Amino acid sequence: MAQPxxxxxxxxxxxxxxxxxxxxRAVEVAGADWLHLDVMDGHFVPNxxxxxxxxxxxxxxxxxxxxxxxxxxxxxxxIEAFAEAGxxxxxxxxxxxxxxxxxxxRIRQLGKKAGVVLNPATSVDVLDWVIEDLDLVLIxxxxxxxxxxxxxxxxxxxxxxxxARLDAAGSSAVLQVDGGVxxxxxxxxxxxxxxxxxxxxxxxxxxAGAYAANIAALKA
Numbered sequence: 001m002a003q004p005x006x007x008x009x010x011x012x013x014x015x016x017x018x019x020x021x022x023x024x025r026a027v028e029v030a031g032a033d034w035l036h037l038d039v040m041d042g043h044f045v046p047n048x049x050x051x052x053x054x055x056x057x058x059x060x061x062x063x064x065x066x067x068x069x070x071x072x073x074x075x076x077x078x079i080e081a082f083a084e085a086g087x088x089x090x091x092x093x094x095x096x097x098x099x100x101x102x103x104x105x106r107i108r109q110l111g112k113k114a115g116v117v118l119n120p121a122t123s124v125d126v127l128d129w130v131i132e133d134l135d136l137v138l139i140x141x142x143x144x145x146x147x148x149x150x151x152x153x154x155x156x157x158x159x160x161x162x163x164a165r166l167d168a169a170g171s172s173a174v175l176q177v178d179g180g181v182x183x184x185x186x187x188x189x190x191x192x193x194x195x196x197x198x199x200x201x202x203x204x205x206x207x208a209g210a211y212a213a214n215i216a217a218l219k220a
Contacts, residue, residue, distance in 0.1 A: 005219040006186070007033040007196035009067050009176065010211075012058075013049060013147050014200030020054065024062040027203060030211035034065040034089070036178070036198045038147075039082070044073035044096055045145035052078070052085040059086030067198075069117065069178070071144050072096060076103055083110040091115030091138050094126045104133040115176070119144060120152055124161045134173045137162050139194070142179030147200045151180030156192045163193025183217040 010032050015023035024035055037055055042048035055066065068087040072078050075096040082090060090107045094100050094116060107114035115136030118124065120143055127137065139162060141155035159177060166173055177189045178198035186197055203214045 003190045004195075006190050006194060007174065007176075008203070008215050008218050009034040009036040009196055009198045010203040010215075011036040011038055011147065011178070011198050011200035013038040014204040016204075021058060021061045022208075023204070024058050024064070026208040027211055027215070028062050028064050030208075031215045032064060032203070032211075034067040034196070035062055036067045036069065037087070039068060039070050039072060039078070040145065041072040044093070045071045047145045052081040055082055055087060056085040065089060067091070067176075069115075069138065069198075070096070071117075076106070079103065079106055080110065083107070083112050087112060089113040089115055089136055091117050091136060093117045093119065094122060095119070100126070101130050101133065104130055108133065115174075117144075118158065118162070120155065120158075124158060124165060127162065127165055131165065131169045131171055131173075134171065136174040136176055136196075137166065138176045138178055138198075140179050141177055141181065141189075144179075149180055151182075151185050155179070156188055159189060159192035159194050166193075181218070183214075183220070186218045187220075 010027045040047040040049040065088045067089045073096040075092040104114040113135035117138040142149035176196035177194045182202040
């Protein structure tokens with residue numbers, strides 16, 4: 001049976017930072033499902049990107065689900081700030097705080113959806129004790145910190161492993177993939193069990209006039 005089309009979540013990190021509002025509106029019009037906001041602190045990952053004020057500024061300009069990926073350590077101090085700034089989904093790394101379960105529960109207490117992020121070397125076993133508190137699992141198919149990296153093929157096995165765990169638990173959590181995703185490997189990710197794809201360059205290449213075709217190619 002054919003797999004349903006995945007959610008496409010353009011990463012604003014690949015957009016034109018001088019025109020972020022225009023870029024957010026453009027991908028919404030082009031058919032994106034979520035807007036992915038990569039939050040990097042220059043400590044947990046070797047890059048520095050955006051804070052809550054950017055999220056708050058974009059919120060009235062775009063009706064998409066705001067999918068905030070916190071690449072920060074510690075992550076806890078930023079959860080409430082981004083929730084107040086308009087995030088709908090907040091995803092955190094197990095390595096970014098001492099109490100993953102408590103952090104996930106806090107996200108949900110704030111009325112937001114909670115996600116956990118697995119780096120390439122992070123074991124899927126971490127899911128076993130928090131799976132009931134998850135609305136999303138994000139598989140990193142690159143090492144986090146920079147856009148434009150190549151897809152790590154071994155991520156496909158991890159997607160399959162997480163899919164099996166979610167299904168066994170009866171979980172409806174979104175299974176998202178981020179890093180080097182493009183039209184050429186999108187189908188493999190979906191076949192492995194992914195239900196959402198984060199894409200940066202693959203969406204934003206070619207300017208606003210190309211965004212709809214780029215998104216359609218990822219869904220195909």
